[in-house]
Amino acid sequence: MSLFDKFQPLIDIRGELEGVGVMPFGAVTEKLLSPTEAIVNGQRVILAGTNNYLGLTFEPECIQAGQQALAEQGTGTTGSRMANGTFAAHVALEQELAAFFAKQQCIVFSTGYAATMGMAATLAGPGDVIVLDADSHASLYDGVRLSGAEVVRFKHNDAADLEKRLRRLGARTANTLIIVEGMYSMLGDQAPLADIAALKKHYGGLLLVDEAHSLGMLGEHGRGVAEAAGVEEDVDFTVGTFSKSLGAIGGYCVSNHAELAAIRFAIRSYIFTASPSPSVIASTRVALRLMQERPELRTRLWDNARRLYDGLQALGFKVSPQASPVVAVTIEDRDRAIACWSQLLHRGAYVNLVMPPASPSTDSLLRCSVSAAHSHEQIDRIIEAFAGLDTEHTAAAN
Amino acid sequence: MPDYNEFLDRTFKILKPFTKQGVILNKDSELVTELGLTSLQVMELIEQLEDHFDISIPLNILPDIRTVHDLAAQLDKLDH
Numbered sequence: 001m002s003l004f005d006k007f008q009p010l011i012d013i014r015g016e017l018e019g020v021g022v023m024p025f026g027a028v029t030e031k032l033l034s035p036t037e038a039i040v041n042g043q044r045v046i047l048a049g050t051n052n053y054l055g056l057t058f059e060p061e062c063i064q065a066g067q068q069a070l071a072e073q074g075t076g077t078t079g080s081r082m083a084n085g086t087f088a089a090h091v092a093l094e095q096e097l098a099a100f101f102a103k104q105q106c107i108v109f110s111t112g113y114a115a116t117m118g119m120a121a122t123l124a125g126p127g128d129v130i131v132l133d134a135d136s137h138a139s140l141y142d143g144v145r146l147s148g149a150e151v152v153r154f155k156h157n158d159a160a161d162l163e164k165r166l167r168r169l170g171a172r173t174a175n176t177l178i179i180v181e182g183m184y185s186m187l188g189d190q191a192p193l194a195d196i197a198a199l200k201k202h203y204g205g206l207l208l209v210d211e212a213h214s215l216g217m218l219g220e221h222g223r224g225v226a227e228a229a230g231v232e233e234d235v236d237f238t239v240g241t242f243s244k245s246l247g248a249i250g251g252y253c254v255s256n257h258a259e260l261a262a263i264r265f266a267i268r269s270y271i272f273t274a275s276p277s278p279s280v281i282a283s284t285r286v287a288l289r290l291m292q293e294r295p296e297l298r299t300r301l302w303d304n305a306r307r308l309y310d311g312l313q314a315l316g317f318k319v320s321p322q323a324s325p326v327v328a329v330t331i332e333d334r335d336r337a338i339a340c341w342s343q344l345l346h347r348g349a350y351v352n353l354v355m356p357p358a359s360p361s362t363d364s365l366l367r368c369s370v371s372a373a374h375s376h377e378q379i380d381r382i383i384e385a386f387a388g389l390d391t392e393h394t395a396a397a398n
Numbered sequence: 399m400p401d402y403n404e405f406l407d408r409t410f411k412i413l414k415p416f417t418k419q420g421v422i423l424n425k426d427s428e429l430v431t432e433l434g435l436t437s438l439q440v441m442e443l444i445e446q447l448e449d450h451f452d453i454s455i456p457l458n459i460l461p462d463i464r465t466v467h468d469l470a471a472q473l474d475k476l477d478h
Contacts, residue, residue, distance in 0.1 A: 130418040134441070144457075157458070165454050357437055 012077055020344045023354040033057065035247075035373040037139040041348050046051055048368045048382045049309075049352035052299045053325050054216050055373025056290060057247040062283040069282035077275045081211065082265070085275030093285050097252050100288060101238060105260040107253045110243025110267065110276050116210050117143040118269030119239050123208065124149035124177040131155065131165050132179035133191070135360045140179055146235040147366060149177070156184075156360065159195035176205035182214040182225030186367060188326025189215075190225050197226075197234035206236040216245030216291045222298055242280070246287040247324025250276045280344035301325055301372040304379050308370055311383035328354075329386070337364035340389050400451050405470035412446045413466070425467040448474065 004011075017023055036047050036227075053387025069089070079085035090108055098106040120143025124130045128149040131139060144151045155161040165174050178200055180191045200207045211224035222245075226235045234361070236257060240264055241277040242250040253260070256296065264270060276284075282365065283360040309323040318330040331337035334355055341353040354365040368382065369372035377389065385388040399410075416439055417423050421432070429435045435443070436458060437445075444455050459472045 137474075152454045154456065165451070168452070168454050362436075362438060 009281070017338065020338070022338055023337065024341050027301060027345070027350070032058075036371055036375075036378055039351070041345060043345050043350075044343060045347070045348050046374070046378050046382055048374075049246040049372070050350075050351050050371070051213070051300055051369050052247060053213075053245045053369065054247070054291060055371040056083060056245070056287045056288075056297075057222050059247070059287065059290060061287045061290065062247065063351060065286045066279040066283040073278035075279075075371060076277045079274060080271055082271050087275070087281070089278060089281045089285065090275060094252075094286075095282050096285060096288055098254055100221070100292065101254040102232070103238070103254040103256050104254045104258065107260065107267070108276065108281075109251035109253070110240075110273050111237050111249060112212055112243055112251035113139045114269035114273060115239045115241065115253055116140055116212070118147070118267040119208060119253050120144050120177075120179060121146035121269070122263060122267045123147075123206070123237070124175075127175065129169060129172055129176040130179060131162065131169075131176060131205075135184055135186070136179060136181060137185060137212070139370040140181075140210065144179070153319045157189060157191055157256040159192050159199060162196060163199050163203075166199060166205070171202075173204040176203075178205055178207045180207075180209055181213040182209055183217070183324060183326070184360075185213050185326065186358075186365060187320040187328045189321050190211070190218075190324070190325035191232050193225050193229040193235075197229070197231035201234060204288060207234060208237040209235045212239070212241045213244060214327065215240045217298060217301065217328065222291055222295070233391050242284045242287075245291060246284050248280050248284045248287065250280055250284060265353065275312045297372040299382070301370065304372065304374045304376075305370045307376065307379045308368060312368075312386055314386055315383070317386065325370040327368045327370065329368070330363045331366060332363050335366045337366060340366055343389055347385040347388055349382045400473075402470050402474040405447070405451075406466065408447060408450055409443070409466050409469055412443055416443075425465065425468070425470070427466050428464050429466065429469070430464075431472040 007108050007363060029038050029040050033056045035052055038045060038047055054333055075086065077085040077087060082169050093107040098104065109118060116137065116139040120140045124147050124158050126148040130144045130147060130149045130151045131154055132144060134153040148185050152165050171175060180196055183190050197207065209226055214224035216222040218225050221227060226232045237253055237255045239249065239253045242248040305325040309327050312327060312329060314317050320328045331340055337353060344351055352367040354367050356362055359365050406425060412478055413423060419432055419463060429440060450453055463469045463472055
């Protein structure tokens with residue numbers, strides 16, 4: 001017996017992958033050629049697995065703002081927001097995010113993980129109840145475990161199952177936090193937020209929605225699934241990230257609850273870490289503005305998403321349940337999925353390989369994410385890469 | 399209100415299809431190390447028990463469950 005015994009399954013999988021000469025987890029991007037092309041593991045590829053939804057990572061104005069902040073404010077804040085790490089730009093970004101979401105309160109975090117985990121860990125505590133969607137992100141699961149609250153899952157995107165859970169809680173719903181995501185990261189499917197918000201109103205409690213993958217993508221202003229569903233007023237806390245549509249790193253929580261101003265001082269992932277670097281805040285602020293000024297990015301993103309979704313569906317692949325900028329192809333056999341991932345890389349397309357338990361079922365996924373910066377020609381090349389896949393054999397192609 | 403034995407019987411029924419040939423299922427059977435249930439299969443077991451008894455099983459009890467007996471005993475302790 002040793003501390004390492006519990007890691008044996010991981011050691012075995014890593015050994016298997018090394019045996020077939022493929023390492024999909026931690027593929028090395030050696031050179032970025034644009035927001036949508038790079039050299040990965042020695043292959044020139046179209047990036048189809050980056051979550052760079054609006055393609056803003058190389059936006060000149062964002063880069064210039066980041067460079068200026070580096071020169072004027074240095075490389076890092078070297079401290080917590082609670083100590084020396086609150087700069088004027090952090091406060092300005094919080095105000096700009098609150099204005100964008102039309103909410104009273106905003107907290108900026110150093111990462112999206114810190115935002116979602118921290119809010120889930122802090123809002124409910126011992127004696128309270130958290131009811132969360134079964135397919136919630138790992139950061140939310142980590143948070144609810146830390147909270148000390150009683151944690152109950154409901155079946156993914158199943159409002160009827162959520163209602164059963166709330167009904168069983170009786171009067172305890174007053175102390176209940178419901179947690180869902182707007183758009184789910186693995187399959188790109190959206191929560192039935194209108195139904196979920198109606199249940200919250202009927203039974204009580206508070207609702208937290210993680211819009212990490214839907215910011216800048218859905219709703220009239222790009223505020224996410226809640227805006228698209230017309231239920232923003234019923235969402236008590238919206239959390240999300242700067243690391244996808246805004247092309248940087250960091251996270252946020254917005255709310256109309258005045259209590260958030262004080263809750264800020266109880267969130268350990270906010271307090272006990274250094275605040276975001278000035279250059280990150282600077283590029284994020286510009287990206288947030290550009291996202292609002294350029295609604296055409298959203299139009300292009302969805303145009304590309306439908307093109308890829310329709311193309312892969314036409315090839316006969318089992319794709320996500322609904323078209324979205326996340327297009328996942330299900331491959332039941334894990335070894336075949338590994339081989340397909342490797343073939344795709346050699347055919348010029350980088351996608352994400354997702355294996356259980358990270359995937360929502362026992363199946364594996366070849367997860368694509370589309371960008372507004374992709375050209376139609378690039379989307380067609382991704383589809384062509386899939387068309388040539390040898391899905392019959394499981395040996396990795398090298 | 400279901401009791402320990404009802405939880406035990408239902409757990410046995412649900413586990414039967416998961417159990418490999420030659421493995422004898424009893425209340426001391428360990429769900430993961432002996433029966434080889436994956437984390438997804440454990441969650442499926444929990445969901446089936448929830449649906450059958452119309453209860454919600456908190457995730458918090460899972461770290462204390464190793465055997466079929468542990469599961470039935472924990473469910474019996476829940477305030478339904």
